[in-house]
Each structure stands twice: as C-alpha cells, then as structure tokens.
Amino acid sequence: xxxxxxxxxxxxxxxxAGGTTTKIHITVNGELYSAEVEPRTLLxxxxxxxxxxxxxxxxxxxxxxGACTVxxxxxxxxxxxxxxxxxxxxxxxxxxxxEVGGKLSPVQQAFYEEHGLQCGFCTxxxxxxxxxxxxxxxxxxxxEVRDAIRGNxxxxxxxxxxxxAIKAAGKKMQEPPAGGGGA
Amino acid sequence: MSTDAPHVKGxxxxxxxxxxxxxxxxxxxxxxxxxxLPGMLYLDITxxxxxxAKITAIRTDKALKVPGVLAVITGKDLEAAGLAxxxxxxxxxxxxxxxxxxxxxxxxVAAVVADSRYAAADGAAAVEVDYEPLPVVTNPFKxxxxxxxxxxxxxxxxxxHIWHWExxxxxxxxxxxxxxxxxxxxxxxxxxxxxxxMETCGCVANMDPxxxxxxxxxxxxxxxxxxxxxxxxxxxxxxxxxxxxxxIGGGFGGKVPVYPGYVLASVAxxxxxxxxxxxxxxxxNLQADSFARDYHIHAEIGATQDGHVTALRVKxxxxxxxxxxxxxxxxxxxxxxxxxxxxxxxxKAFVEVDAAYTNKPPGGIAxxxxxxxxxxxxxxxxxxxLLAHKLNIDPAELRLKNFIPPEAFPFRSALGWTYDSGxxxxxxxxxxxxxxxxxxxxxxxxxxxxxxxxxxGISSFTEIVGAGPSQxxxxxxxxxxxxxxxxxHPTGKVIARFGTKSQGQGHETTYxxxxxxxxxxxxxDIRVEEGDTDTAPYGLGxxxxxxxxxxxxxxxxxxRKIREKARVIAAHLLEVSPDDVEWxxxxxxxxxxxxxxxxxxxxxxxxxxxxxKGTEAGLEATDYYDPPNMTxxxxxxxxxxxxxxxxxxxSVRRFVAVDDCGTIINPMIVDGQIHGGLTxxxxxxxxEEIQYDEDGNIHxxxxxxxxxxxxxxxxxxxxxxxxxxxxxxxxGAKGVGESATVGAPPAIxxxxxxxxxxxxxxxxxxxxxxxxxxxxxxxxxxxx
Numbered sequence: 001x002x003x004x005x006x007x008x009x010x011x012x013x014x015x016x017a018g019g020t021t022t023k024i025h026i027t028v029n030g031e032l033y034s035a036e037v038e039p040r041t042l043l044x045x046x047x048x049x050x051x052x053x054x055x056x057x058x059x060x061x062x063x064x065x066g067a068c069t070v071x072x073x074x075x076x077x078x079x080x081x082x083x084x085x086x087x088x089x090x091x092x093x094x095x096x097x098x099e100v101g102g103k104l105s106p107v108q109q110a111f112y113e114e115h116g117l118q119c120g121f122c123t124x125x126x127x128x129x130x131x132x133x134x135x136x137x138x139x140x141x142x143x144e145v146r147d148a149i150r151g152n153x154x155x156x157x158x159x160x161x162x163x164x165a166i167k168a169a170g171k172k173m174q175e176p177p178a179g180g181g182g183a
Numbered sequence: 184m185s186t187d188a189p190h191v192k193g194x195x196x197x198x199x200x201x202x203x204x205x206x207x208x209x210x211x212x213x214x215x216x217x218x219x220l221p222g223m224l225y226l227d228i229t230x231x232x233x234x235x236a237k238i239t240a241i242r243t244d245k246a247l248k249v250p251g252v253l254a255v256i257t258g259k260d261l262e263a264a265g266l267a268x269x270x271x272x273x274x275x276x277x278x279x280x281x282x283x284x285x286x287x288x289x290x291x292v293a294a295v296v297a298d299s300r301y302a303a304a305d306g307a308a309a310v311e312v313d314y315e316p317l318p319v320v321t322n323p324f325k326x327x328x329x330x331x332x333x334x335x336x337x338x339x340x341x342x343x344h345i346w347h348w349e350x351x352x353x354x355x356x357x358x359x360x361x362x363x364x365x366x367x368x369x370x371x372x373x374x375x376x377x378x379x380x381m382e383t384c385g386c387v388a389n390m391d392p393x394x395x396x397x398x399x400x401x402x403x404x405x406x407x408x409x410x411x412x413x414x415x416x417x418x419x420x421x422x423x424x425x426x427x428x429x430x431i432g433g434g435f436g437g438k439v440p441v442y443p444g445y446v447l448a449s450v451a452x453x454x455x456x457x458x459x460x461x462x463x464x465x466x467x468n469l470q471a472d473s474f475a476r477d478y479h480i481h482a483e484i485g486a487t488q489d490g491h492v493t494a495l496r497v498k499x500x501x502x503x504x505x506x507x508x509x510x511x512x513x514x515x516x517x518x519x520x521x522x523x524x525x526x527x528x529x530x531k532a533f534v535e536v537d538a539a540y541t542n543k544p545p546g547g548i549a550x551x552x553x554x555x556x557x558x559x560x561x562x563x564x565x566x567x568x569l570l571a572h573k574l575n576i577d578p579a580e581l582r583l584k585n586f587i588p589p590e591a592f593p594f595r596s597a598l599g600w601t602y603d604s605g606x607x608x609x610x611x612x613x614x615x616x617x618x619x620x621x622x623x624x625x626x627x628x629x630x631x632x633x634x635x636x637x638x639x640g641i642s643s644f645t646e647i648v649g650a651g652p653s654q655x656x657x658x659x660x661x662x663x664x665x666x667x668x669x670x671x672h673p674t675g676k677v678i679a680r681f682g683t684k685s686q687g688q689g690h691e692t693t694y695x696x697x698x699x700x701x702x703x704x705x706x707x708d709i710r711v712e713e714g715d716t717d718t719a720p721y722g723l724g725x726x727x728x729x730x731x732x733x734x735x736x737x738x739x740x741x742x743r744k745i746r747e748k749a750r751v752i753a754a755h756l757l758e759v760s761p762d763d764v765e766w767x768x769x770x771x772x773x774x775x776x777x778x779x780x781x782x783x784x785x786x787x788x789x790x791x792x793x794x795x796k797g798t799e800a801g802l803e804a805t806d807y808y809d810p811p812n813m814t815x816x817x818x819x820x821x822x823x824x825x826x827x828x829x830x831x832x833x834s835v836r837r838f839v840a841v842d843d844c845g846t847i848i849n850p851m852i853v854d855g856q857i858h859g860g861l862t863x864x865x866x867x868x869x870x871e872e873i874q875y876d877e878d879g880n881i882h883x884x885x886x887x888x889x890x891x892x893x894x895x896x897x898x899x900x901x902x903x904x905x906x907x908x909x910x911x912x913x914x915g916a917k918g919v920g921e922s923a924t925v926g927a928p929p930a931i932x933x934x935x936x937x938x939x940x941x942x943x944x945x946x947x948x949x950x951x952x953x954x955x956x957x958x959x960x961x962x963x964x965x966x967x
Contacts, residue, residue: 019250038301045300054217055210057432059381060465064886067381095210108208112200115855119687120207121214121381121432146894153886155381155433156687158858159894 005034024088029097044068046084055095066152069125076132095124106169116165118156130166138170189768193706198851202691212430220458227303229293229310231285234542234879236314246309251302256294258282271508286505289470294447319879323502323539343540351533359494359531363485372948375477375873382432385462388452398425404434405724428714434686436549439510470884475550477502484566494531501538509547512656518554521598522647525563532597542879551924553648553727560644564929602815611819614841636826638938642930648918649732649814665733666720669741670803673791675784677709682722683734701742703769728918737808739913744804753781755795814917818842820930831957835898843905844919864927
C-alpha cells in the first residue's frame with residue numbers, strides 16, 4: 001500500500017454547493033486516495049467520476065445487474081449499493097486492477113480466449129465476481145460457476161462462454177507458473 | 184480443403200479472437216457515460232406517475248432553488264421552439280415534453296439541468312406538477328370499442344385506430360380454407376417485452392456556440408440516420424452535426440429510436456452553451472423506452488387430410504402504445520410480419536393487421552429481430568404443432584412432409600417474398616440426429632406411462648434479414664443500402680470504415696476477416712472503424728441482422744474495386760499486360776507463369792511510390808451496397824423440457840440449435856451470437872413480460888420485477904450448423920444475430936404444450952410462468 005494518500009478533488013459532478021462532506025481514505029488498486037465526499041455519494045460514482053476509473057459500469061438501480069461489481073477487502077460487492085464513506089479505510093479493487101505488470105489476469109485472458117464477452121458492458125463486473133469465486137474455489141463445477149454469477153446479468157452471451165471462461169481460468173490458475181508469456 | 188490449402192491469416196472461416204476485446208477486458212472501453220467534457224452539465228427528468236392525465240400546472244420555483252440547478256425545461260418552452268412534438272419513423276408524432284396531457288406512466292414531463300448528477304436528480308424531484316387524471320385504456324380491444332376514451336385528441340381522427348394493413352389473396356385464402364379437410368384456429372398473444380440492453384440509453388450533447396458545431400455522443404445503432412433526422416427536425420446544417428456512437432453496451436433494437444432525453448439534452452446544450460449529459464436509470468429505461476411485440480394474433484391454418492398445408496389466414500391487433508413509433512422500414516407498418524408462411528409452401532395466405540393506441544409508451548421496436556419476424560415465426564411454428572396434434576402426426580414428420588424442398592429455391596412465397604436459398608429438411612434432420620429424437624420420444628412414452636411430464640418441441644424457422652433492396656426498403660425515404668470505405672496505406676496496412684455500428688456483434692473483427700480474405704492481407708493489419716459520422720461513409724446502421732448482408736457485402740465489393748486497380752499496378756510491376764495478370768490464391772499472378780507474382784502489400788507500396796502512367800496514385804475504394812434481395816437464414820431447434828407437476832415449473836433439459844446462416848465468417852462469433860439469441864428467445868418464452876394494470880401502472884418496471892434470465896436458469900445451449908450460402912451475397916453470407924431469438928420461443932412453447940398434451944391443453948400464452956402451467960394442468964382443456 002502507498003505510504004501517503006493521494007488527495008483527489010471531489011468531482012464537480014458529485015458535489016452539491018453548500019452540501020456537507022466527509023473526508024475518506026480509500027485504497028483503490030493498491031493506491032491510497034483521500035477525498036472529501038458527500039455522505040450520499042455511491043462508491044461506484046466515486047470510482048467513476050472522482051478517480052476516473054470508468055471500467056466499473058452502472059447497469060441498473062436495484063442492485064440486480066452486477067455491472068458495478070468491485071472487490072471490497074477482497075469480497076465482491078455491488079458498488080452501486082455501497083456508499084463511498086462505507087469504503088473508508090478499506091481496500092477496493094476494480095477491473096483496472098486485474099492486470100498486473102502489463103499481464104492480463106487469468107480471468108481476463110480466459111474471457112478473451114473463450115469469447116466470454118460481446119458488448120463488454122457487464123464484463124468488468126462479471127470478471128470481478130469470477131475472480132472472487134476462483135480465489136475461494138479454483139475448480140468450480142458448471143453449477144457452482146452459474147450460481148456464483150447469478151447476480152451478474154449478461155444480455156449478449158447467453159452465459160455459455162462465460163462459464164467456459166471462468167472454468168478455464170480456474171484451471172490455468174492451478175497450473176505451475178510457466179514463466180513469461182501472456183497476451 | 185486440405186490444411187495446406189492457400190489461406191490468409193484471419194480470413195473467412197477462422198475463429199480468430201476479437202480485436203475489440205483488448206480494451207473491453209481491461210475496463211478501457213469508451214461508453215457514452217464514460218465521456219467527460221470540461222464544463223459538462225447533467226440533465227435529469229421528472230416523469231408522470233399517471234398513465235393519462237391533464238397537466239394543470241407545473242411549478243419549477245422549488246427546483247430552481249436546489250443548489251446546482253441551472254434550468255428547468257417544460258413542454259411550453261419546447262412549444263415556443265416548435266420542438267414539443269417530434270416525428271416518428273412511421274409518419275406519426277411523439278412528444279418530447281407534453282404541453283397539456285400525459286399519455287403513459289413514466290412519461291417525461293420536465294427536464295432539469297444542473298452542474299452535478301446528484302443536483303439534477305434533486306431538481307427533478309423538486310419539480311411540482313398538478314395532474315387531473317383522465318380515463319385510461321391499456322387494452323387495445325377496449326381502445327377500439329365505441330365510446331372508448333380517445334387518447335390522441337391532437338389527431339383529426341377521433342379514434343384510437345391507427346391503421347389497417349393487409350397483404351395476400353383474401354378471397355383465395357378464404358376459399359382454400361373452406362375447402363381444406365382440416366382446419367385449426369388459435370388465438371395467440373405475444374406480450375410486450377423490453378430489450379433491456381445492459382447499458383441504458385444516454386448521450387452527451389455539445390453545441391459549440393462559436394463554431395455552431397453540434398456534437399452528440401449517443402447510444403445509437405444508426406448514427407448517420409440520426410444525423411439526418413436531427414438536421415431535418417432542428418434545421419441545423421447537416422455538416423455542422425456530428426454523431427458519435429462510441430462503444431455501445433448492447434442495442435437489440437432499443438437504441439434505434441430517438442428518445443425525448445436525447446432531444447432534451449441537445450436543447451439544454453444549445454440553451455446553456457455547455458455540454459450536457461443525460462443518462463437514464465434502469466427504471467426509466469424499462470418504463471419509458473420503446474417496447475417490442477404486443478401482438479394479439481388470431482390464426483387459422485388449413486391442411487389436407489394427409490397433412491399437406493393449404494392456406495394460412497391471420498388477423499392481428501397490434502398495441503402500439505400512445506404513438507406509432509415503430510422502427511420499421513417506411514413501407515411496412517407491420518414490419519416483415521408477412522414472412523409468416525415460414526418454411527412451408529402455402530398456396531394461399533392472407534394477413535391483416537390493425538394498430539391501436541393505448542396509454543402505454545411506444546411499442547414496435549425489435550427485441551433482437553428483423554421487424555416482426557419473431558411474431559411471424561412464433562405464429563406459424565405454433566400453428567404447425569397444433570395442426571400436427573389435430574392430425575395426430577408427429578410434429579417433425581409434419582414439417583418434413585411440408586418443407587419447401589432445396590430444389591425449389593429461389594422460392595416465391597404466397598405473400599410475395601423470394602427466398603434466396605434453403606435446406607430446411609437438412610437442418611431438422613441434423614437436429615433430430617444430435618438430440619436423438621426417436622430416443623426422446625421413447626423416453627417420453629415411458630415417462631407418460633408413469634405420469635411424468637416431459638415435452639419435446641420443434642421450431643423450423645425461416646428468417647428474412649438484411650434490409651434491404653432499395654426499391655422496397657427505406658427509412659424516411661433514405662434507401663437502406665450500407666457502405667464500406669477501404670483504404671490501403673503504403674505499407675500494406677488497411678483502414679476501413681463502415682456505415683453500420685456494432686453493439687457487441689464484433690464488427691471490428693468480422694469485417695477485417697472479410698477484407699483479409701478479399702485483399703490477401705492479414706486481418707491483424709486491418710483496422711475497422713464505425714460510429715463517427717464525420718469519418719464513416721453514410722449508412723443506415725446495425726439492426727435487423729443487416730450488417731453482414733449489407734455493409735459486409737460492401738466490404739467485399741470495395742475490396743474487389745481495389746483489386747481491379749491493383750491488378751493494373753501489379754501488371755506494371757510485373758512488366759506484363761493487365762490482361763495477363765490474375766488474382767489467385769491471395770496474390771496477383773502472371774497467367775501460366777508460376778512464381779511470377781506480386782502481393783497486395785507490394786502493390787500498395789507501388790500505388791504511392793511507383794504507380795503507372797495513366798493511373799491515379801493511392802489505393803482505396805468505397806462501396807454503397809444495395810442488396811438485390813434479402814437473405815433468408817433458417818434453422819431447426821429442438822427443445823426438451825421437464826415440468827414439475829406440483830409447481831408447474833418448466834425446466835429446459837436440452838436445447839439443440841442447428842442454424843444455417845450461409846457462409847460463416849467467424850465460427851466462434853457466430854456461436855456467440857446464437858448463444859445470446861437463444862437466451863433472448865428463452866426469456867420471453869418463460870420469464871419476461873411487461874404488464875399494465877387497468878390504471879396504466881406498469882408491472883415490471885425494474886429489474887426486481889422484469890425477469891432477465893440469469894446464468895442459473897439459462898440452459899447450456901448446444902449448437903450446430905449447416906451451410907447453405909446465399910446465392911446473391913458476394914461471399915454467400917446471411918445475417919445471424921437474431922435467428923435464435925426468433926427461432927427459440929416456439930420451440931420452448933411447443934415443448935411445454937407437448938408435455939401437457941395428455942391433459943388436453945392446446946395452448947398457453949407465453950411467458951409460461953409456473954402458475955399458468957399449473958392452472959392448465961388443473962383446469963384441463965384449453966386455458967390461459
């Protein structure tokens with residue numbers, strides 16, 4: 001974790017003139033940020049509009065679709081239903097944090113190779129849920145994969161290739177590291 | 184073809200990985216809500232809680248006092264600018280904002296502009312509106328009864344009847360039915376459903392007050408058509424309008440119309456001189472954006488005693504909501520519903536459709552189908568099963584007995600379409616073999632003996648896609664061609680731009696594959712761009728499975744124009760006459776002289792450095808492709824369901840889809856399109872429906888209530904192909920994106936009715952929710 005917090009200016013798009021604000025410190029993808037936010041600011045808008053991390057998408061307003069899924073202290077959450085202040089002092093990981101050192105994560109690589117995405121709108125949230133699943137169960141059955149992503153809606157793929165991709169990623173993660181390579 | 188046959192890297196038929204994925208899997212896509220401009224303002228909308236009401240007052244003072252709110256726009260403001268109403272594609276008109284009456288629940292009533300997203304929402308909530316409720320009509324049959332409240336009092340005709348449309352031989356069909364040994368009649372309702380692309384609609388509108396340049400980033404499937412519509416409606420000069428359709432998070436027809444929000448953001452930008460962003464919530468998207476289906480169908484099919492079909496008569500009432508804002512080609516108010524004779528050689532057919540206004544938002548968009556093809560296929564495939572049951576013939580056998588045979592193509596249907604190619608029996612036999620149809624029937628017999636409910640359903644659909652030939656197809660008078668502009672750079676690398684716009688279909692990859700095949704250059708060296716009207720050639724956009732049939736064909740034709748010029752340059756380099764040079768195995772070769780050849784990359788370099796006298800420098804071509812005919816993809820689907828007798832719950836055990844879309848450009852992408860289409864066919868068959876109560880309140884206006892399938896209930900689709908190329912398309916391809924949405928619902932419904940057959944159930948309307956199935960089981964006979 002970075003030692004000093006990077007102060008970020010609350011985006012004009014999220015502040016109301018004269019509204020009260022709260023100072024928060026959030027670590028996102030390994031970097032510590034501090035900002036003054038309105039208490040009602042949703043985590044997803046903090047990520048998208050304050051930090052400019054627009055890979056996390058908003059697909060609904062009832063916590064059904066999962067396009068906004070990020071990790072909060074390693075657990076997948078729907079960031080449209082978490083206030084930014086609730087993430088104060090905690091670790092957030094977004095789709096932008098999946099790639100490490102210019103190397104796609106096994107889940108990203110598998111979504112690419114198995115045609116696990118079409119329009120790409122649900123994909124970031126889907127991959128975050130998949131990443132969390134494989135961290136606790138690297139060898140899930142079809143039914144376990146389908147159950148894990150039941151809170152992530154996809155309108156394009158019919159899920160078949162998403163299930164394939166997640167299982168392929170799990171398999172890849174269990175292989176001994178080959179060294180080098182990657183897309 | 185042997186493995187060492189000449190091929191080009193990334194050419195046609197190869198499952199290359201998608202170019203667009205590099206950004207999308209990294210969260211680096213650029214969707215409309217990701218666009219951020221300096222000084223950008225936000226717009227939110229106040230909506231009506233009533234389905235029909237007089238607006239007696241709108242008070243904006245409280246909203247204007249909300250910190251951050253800059254302006255409130257009402258219908259009166261728009262009326263002054265002549266923008267309170269706007270035209271629809273079907274010669275009707277729709278409100279941007281009402282001046283006096285709201286006509287559906289969630290209708291836009293006022294727009295609030297503020298300096299933040301949250302302040303705009305606060306402002307929209309603070310707008311106060313007084314309503315005087317009016318009588319509501321949500322049932323189209325009641326809307327047409329004498330004395331029904333007239334919804335559109337702005338029209339000269341004081342009635343809710345919009346239009347009547349008919350086609351076919353009425354007298355001949357009546358006579359043929361009268362003379363048929365067997366007749367089956369059935370009412371079928373195909374309910375209102377919503378496309379629910381994962382990305383909702385929205386835009387960023389930016390009027391530069393100094394240059395007069397108006398740019399709009401917009402969730403649209405048809406950017407060029409939008410630019411022209413904007414020019415015609417607003418009077419802005421068309422060269423000053425730029426429509427950018429960036430990454431689009433699914434469209435399915437829902438991003439063809441112009442919604443009030445787009446216009447309001449545009450007006451707000453013009454009014455304030457700032458860029459203005461409008462992004463709708465999911466609930467707004469589900470409640471107010473255009474809907475699909477809502478067809479009340481009465482069908483009658485006739486046959487001989489031995490099961491040969493004779494005639495088809497269909498009478499339909501279409502619920503269009505408060506305006507006819509359907510997204511159809513101008514000449515077809517009921518879309519291509521008259522593909523309804525399907526895969527069978529009816530001698531006579533007659534179809535009529537009446538359209539009615541109701542207090543609902545506009546209907547008549549696609550939901551991933553080519554202009555009402557789904558309604559047609561559902562009807563004919565359900566009727567074929569009902570006929571099979573009546574005749575006590577196996578539904579597969581009845582279809583095989585009746586299919587238009589391969590040698591009959593091109594085949595002219597009773598309602599006037601000329602089918603390009605098909606092998607319907609080939610697809611059905613393949614599906615039957617994969618799923619072991621005979622074995623399933625044996626299993627079913629054994630299960631029935633034990634009182635268990637298992638059903639097998641077939642759908643053998645014929646689609647009509649790729650609009651379309653210019654003598655027949657236009658939108659607001661603009662012919663439905665599409666375009667490609669291909670430019671080869673000196674180093675042999677290519678940029679190609681198209682008038683279509685992918686929303687997830689993978690055009691950046693598949694168009695590059697077509698060009699790779701035609702130009703002999705690797706797909707990796709070909710960059711495809713769409714969606715910016717400043718750079719792309721004019722086209723009508725992507726919907727109705729038209730991209731491959733039109734713009735894909737344009738890619739081939741443009742590449743072939745390039746090859747013609749390149750051949751002259753190649754001859755110059757090879758020091759022979761152009762007549763002695765032929766394009767073979769991806770290179771220009773001197774006829775009869777093996778080894779003497781030039782690649783396209785070599786020719787491209789020469790086109791800029793050493794072009795022969797009498798030719799222009801450069802190597803590029805544009806093609807506006809006007810297809811000679813539609814393409815007619817087809818397939819046969821077989822579905823196996825098990826039904827829980829205690830709860831009525833239907834579960835799809837297996838689903839085999841055999842599709843034929845002609846030449847396959849990228850098998851991986853085609854399978855992906857089929858998987859997605861099947862899921863969007865499964866959804867309305869078993870889950871999705873938008874209902875309204877008698878007060879016009881929407882049921883299903885959020886994702887809590889509107890049941891988009893999750894991974895849990897979605898079956899594991901099994902796919903296979905046959906290949907019957909289109910004879911008129913340059914590479915033999917047909918459209919594929921919608922086949923499965925069209926073909927799947929009747930396969931599932933037929934499977935459920937097949938399971939319920941021992942209980943005397945002929946038909947239940949989709950979606951086949953457990954309660955309906957349970958009631959049918961317990962009520963016996965006809966139901967629901």
